[in-house]
Amino acid sequence: MSHKYYEFFCPVKVIAGKAALEHIPYELTGLAAKRPMIVTDKGVRAAGLLDPVIAACEESGLEIVSIYDDVPPDSSTSVVRDIAGIYRQEKCDAIIAVGGGSAIDTGKAVNILVSEGGDDIARYSGAGILKHPLKPFFVVPTTAGTGSEVTAVAVITDEKKGVKLPFTSSFLLPNAAIIDPRMTLTLPPHITAATAMDAMTHATEAFTCMAKNPLSDAYATAAIKKISQSLLNVMDNPKDTEGRLELAQASTMAGIAFSNSMVGLVHSLGHATGAICHLPHGLCMSLYLPYVLEYNLESIREPLGELLLYLEGPEVYSATPASRRAEATISAIRKLRDQLYKRCQLPRTLKETGKVLENQLDHIAEMALDDGSIMFNPKEVTLEDARAVLRRAWA
């Protein structure tokens, strides 16, 4: 009897493509919601990204009752409480989060409070606390990388205690994710590159770490193929709507993959580096990916070799001997990073970031060892191993 077992869950309706935003009114009506609130940040509003969302709703006679546009990059319990207060005051009945990871996580947390009641979001922190479905919740991502629109987690900072509160429940998943290429069309080059590499890392780790499963694999490989085929085109031609949509879809697919099969050491190191050196998450992912793959190589040789097909296409795959495909996959990722460095100086080493000191590496290694994602890394990582990977990633 096979001991292989897996779980896979993604009930999010994905609404993707041209004029996707215009489906929002119909979808909200289908959930009996008539008074939606938008949760977003100042950057999104300033970039004019709310305009098509509002226009799409108003054209269908659906009024956006309230807009909260002051979500900070690291959302907090007080922000969540304030937004929930406005939601109740305005008698809203649905939430539309428009933005990146922080706006989406804030939307998830606000939905807990307005659905479950109370003002203290910390009460609901942890896994499996929520027992009932929440209010209608839609997500419109404005970056193509985090995959937050299809993950069942949110992280909110408790500023009084100075800790990050995790929330995990399948009820946090939105009813719908609206993937419209208009929302990522104006992303600057370095953010386009870093977020796409974030999605690439989600997919690569989902495919090579311990909880990989056939359904996640299908999403992961499709995501890698889309990113490798579209990223450089979009970097060269930022207004390439088709390419933007491909990257946005890849991000969602990679999100579905990793939320069902988890991630590994790249994320452990990335989370620690982000916390200590305040580097953007996507940049850390891009930076560490090849070094961690090299470290894990002998444990993941077979699945890693398979990824060559999706990164470089069938000609290169078939011309590469099976025994060399894993190394060729790492080379392909390195090549992609070199191309991104050429186009937008996305750092490839810790030294190139200019924001990490060599004497911080030990601290990063120690913190990475306590990160939850290290549990799913295919190799058992010791402190010395983590230090060695960091030294290789230094310069």
Added chain:
Amino acid sequence: MLLKRIQPMVFQARRLYVDIMFQVMGRALQAVSEVDETVQNEARALPQGLLFEMMVMPEGPRLIVEHIGDGYFHYHGDSAPRPVDLSIQFKHIAHAFLVLSFQEKTSEAFANDRMLVDGDVSYAVRMTRVLNRLETFILPKLIAERAVKEYPASLHLPEKLISAARIYLKVATNFVETARP
């Protein structure tokens, strides 16, 4: 028909096995924290007084261990003096049996969604490393290799045997001392 008759006995035996293994593991966690420096270093990062529980949902066997400070654990049996801070919960007795009979590694059980973590995940990661370290000491290498993600290359036979003997002696002593009259 025969299978139907013996099934309740099989279930009972499985529950008994898990219960006994939890009792051994709880005592062994206390013992390994008294003999192994690596475990002490791992445990030192945990808050003093942290209560760690490993249990089978919903009300199955459980073990409770407290970090009493400076890297030392104290085994509390199956009842906690106050609400636990960190709980690793098997979803079903069958899943606990898979792990405790070394058919599935602890890390695989996490990856396969057999267990839930309630509490600070970073502490759960640390406790998993402690459990792995314990298993590498007290199990024969062939079995330990099935229980942990990677058997440490640095652990040589003399150290393993001496540590295992000390742990087993402490476990046995603890069993005798805490045996009910």
